[in-house]
Amino acid sequence: MTFDYDLFVIGGGSGGVRAARVAAATGARVALAEEYRMGGTCVIRGCVPKKLMVFASGYAEMFDDARAYGWDVQEGDFHWPRFRDRLHKELDRLEGIYRRLLEGSDVQIFDARARLKDPHTVVLSTGEELTAKHILVATGGRPVVPEMPGAELGITSNEIFLLDAMPKSILIVGGGYIASEFAGILNGLGVDVTQFYRGAQILRGFDDEARGLVAEGMRAKGVDLHLGTNIIEMRAATDADLRGENMAAPVEEGQPVGVAKGAQTDGIWVKATNGTTRIYDQVLFATGRTPNTEDLGLDAAGVKVGRRGEIIVDEYSQTNVPSVYAIGDVTNRVQLTPVAIREAMAFVETVFKGNPTPVDHDLIPSAVFTQPELGTIGLTEEQARDLEPIEVYCTSFKPMNHAFAGREDRVLMKLVVSRESRKVLGCHIVADHAGEMIQLAGIAVKMGATKEEFDRTVAVHPTMAEELVTMKEPVRTA
Template identity: 75%
Template sequence: MSFDYDLFVIGGGSGGVRAARVASAEGAKVALAEEYRMGGTCVIRGCVPKKLMVFASGYGEMPEEARAYGWDIQDGDFDWLPFRTKLNSELNRLEEVYRSLLNGSDVEIFDSRATLADPHTVKLATGETKTAKHILIATGGHPVRPDLPNAHLGITSNEIFQLESLPKSVLIIGGGYIACEFACILNGLGVEVTQYYRGAQILRGFDDEARGLVAEAMREKGVNLHLGTNIVEMRAASDAENAQILTSTDPAMGGAAQDTAALTEAGSGSGPVWVKATNGQEGVYDQVMFATGRSPSTSGLGLEEAGVAVGRRGEVVVDDYSQTNIPSIYAIGDVTNRVQLTPVAIREGMAFVETVFKGNPTKPDHELIPSAIFTQPELGTIGLSEEEAREQEPVDIYCTSFRAMQGAFAGKSDRVLMKLVVSQATDKVLGCHIVADHAGEMIQLAGIAVKMGATKADFDRVCAVHPTISEELVTMKSPMRSA
C-alpha cells in the first residue's frame, strides 16, 4: 500500500518535533501538524516562560541582600507590561527556532488541527486527508479546572503568562509543583498570594522532609499557605452579597482592606472573584488560579474511530515501546500520562525512532529521572524518598540542614537541606534530595552519580569543593538516623 508519508506526527511540542526531525534524518518522509503554536506546552506556556518568571521574581530580594554586602542599591517596583512584552518576544523567537529546525529537516508542516480517521489516515481541519505508514500522537496535556460552579472565573497556568496586568492579590488552588512554583513567583513579584491545598502537605510524592522545608520557606517569604483547605464556592465579586468586600487584614483573606474599584482596576479578565473555603473563610481576590492537575489532550482526536485504547484519565495507552494497540499508531509525551516532563518526551521520541526507523527496538528509560521544582528555594530530587525507601529495605539517612553562607551574611533565615538515602545492605545511594538555591543545577550533576549506581563510599571519596553548598553531599560521614 502506498502512503503520503512514512510518518505523520500530530503535535508540535518538544517530543513530536524531535521525533519528526530524527525520523526525517533517517530518510523517512515526515509531516507534522500543530493546531496552535510550535513548541508545545514547554516552550509556549510552560517550562520556558515559567523559568523566565522565576528569574524575574528573584530580583525583588536582591537590593536588600546587596545592601548587606555594601552596595548602595535602592528597592524598586516590578513592571509587568515591559516584562510580558519581552517574554512574548522571546517565545516568538523560540517558536521560529522550532519551525526552522523542522523546515531544515525537510519535515512538511501543517498549521492545522489533525485528527485520526483510521489507523493510517489523519484528517486536517482544512478538510484535507493525509495517509501515513506510521502515526505518532504527541498532543501533550492541558490544565484542568475543578468541577465547580463558576470555575470559568479562574485562570490556569495557560493564561498566567498573558495577564493584562499583574493582580494585587491571587488565590492559588493546588499543592503540586505548578501551584507552588507560581505561588513563589507571584509572591516574589509583589502579589499578595494565598494558597489552598486540600492535603496535609504540599508536593505530595516528594520526600517529606524536603517538602516540609519548602512549605516553611514559602510561609516565611509571605505566601499565605493553608493546608487541609479547599474551595467550595466562588462567584464574581460583584455578585457576592452586593459586592461586600472584606475589611479584615487577615492575610488568609488577601491582605489589607480593598474596595471594589481598586480590585477591578488591578485585576484582569473577569475582575475580582469572591471565594468561600472549606474552613469557612471568605475572601475576594483579583485572580483565582487553578493548579489542580493536568489531563492528556485526547478529546476529539478521533481515537475511537481509529480503535486506539484510552485509559481512565483519557491517556493513550501504550506498551514499553510507545506503541498503542493499533500497530501503526504510537504515542509519546504527556498524552500517555507516564512521566510528564519535557526531557522524557524527547527521549521517548528518540526511542520511537530507534524502534521504528532504525530497526533497534528501544524502550524509553523511566527509571531514576532527576527533576527540579523551581520554588524559592528550589527542590532538586532523584530516586527514592526516605518514605519510599524504608518500605523496601533498611536504609541509613544522611542529612544536614544549615544556613548558606551568602544568605546568612545578609541576615537571611533561609535554610538548605542536603539528604542522601542509602541502602544498608549495598551502601548504594537510593535517593538524593536538595533544597537550596540552584538545587536544579546541583541535582543534574548528582543525578549522574545516582544513575550510575554510586555508593555512599563513592560520594565520600570525592574531595569537597570549598566553600560551596554542594560540598555537604560529600562531607556527611555519619547517618543522622536509620529507617
C-alpha cells in the same frame, strides 16, 4: 500500499518536533501537524516562560542582599507589561527556531488540527486527508479546572502569561509543583498570594522532609499557605462584598481590589472550607492536568485509552494499533519535557533505525522551581524504607551567602542509602540552584554510586553542594 508519508506526527511540542526531525534524518518522509504554536506546552506556556518569571521574581530579594553586601542599590517597582512584552518576543523567537529546524529537516508542516480517521489516515481541519505508514501522537496535556459554580472566573497556568496586568491579590488553588512554583513567582513579583491545598502538605510524592522545608520557606517569604483547605464557593464580587458586608474575615482596610484579565468583575468572592471569606483580584487553578486526547479520532482508529484519557502504550511507546505510537504527556507516564524527548529518540531508534529501544523511566532527576528550589532523584525516604533497610544522611543549615545577608533561609542536603548494597537510592536538595546541583548528582545516582564513593570525592569548598560528600554519619536508620 503506498502512503503519502512514512511518519505523520500530531503535535508540535518538544517530543513531536524531536521525533519528526530525527526520523527525517534517516531519510523518512515526515509531516507534522500543529493546531496552535510550535514548541508546545514547554516553550509557549510552560517551562520556558515560567523559568523566566522565576528569574524575574528573584530580583526583589537580590536588591536586599546587594545592600547587605555593600552595594548602594535603589529598589524599584516591577513593570509587568515591559517584562511580558519582552517575554513574548522571546517565545516568538524560540517558536521560530522550532519551525526552522523542522523546515531544515525537510519535515512538511501543516498548521492545522489533525484527527485519526483510521490506523493509517489523518484528516486535517483544512479538509485534507493524508496517509502514513506510522502515526505518532504527541499532543501533550492541558490544565484541568474543577467543576464548580464560578470556576469560569478563574484562570490556569495557560493564561497567567497573558494577563493585561498583575493582580494585586491572587488565590492559587492546588499543591503540586505548578501551584507552588507560581505561588513563589507571584509573591516575588509583589502580588499578595494565598494558596489553598486540600492535602496535608504540598508537593505530594516528593520526600516528606524536603517538601516540609519548601513549605516552611514559602511561608517565610510571605506566601499565605493554607493546608487542608479548599474552595466551597466562588462568585463575582458584589457591591455588598466590596463593602465588606458579606465577609467572615473582612477585607483589610486599604486592600486593593483590581481588575485582571479572566475575571469579568472587580473581584472574585471566595468562601473556604476553613470558614473564611475573601475577595481576590484573581483565582488561579493549578489542580492537575489531563492528556489531550479529546476529538483525536482515537476510537475511529481503534486506539485504547485509559480511565484518565491517556493513550495506553507499551515500553516502546506503541499503542494496541501497530501503526500508531504515542509519546509525552498524552501517555501520562512521566510528565517532563526531557522525558518526552527521550521517548521520541527511543521511538525513532525502534521504528526507523531497526534498533528496538525501550524507554528508560528509571532514576529521572527533576527540579521544582519553588522558592526555595527543590531538586530530586531516586527514592524518597518514605519509599525506600518500605522496600529495604536504609540509612539516611541529612543536614540542614543556613548557607554562607544567606547568613551574611541576614536571611533566615535554610538548605537541605539528603542522601538515602541502602544498608545492604550501600548504593545511594535517593538524593534530595532544597537550596538555591538545586536544579543545577541535582543534574550533576543525578549522574552518580544513575550510575549506581555508593555512599563510600560519594565519601571518596573531595569536597569543593566553600559550596553548599560539598555537604553531599562530607556527611559521614547517618542521622537515622529505618
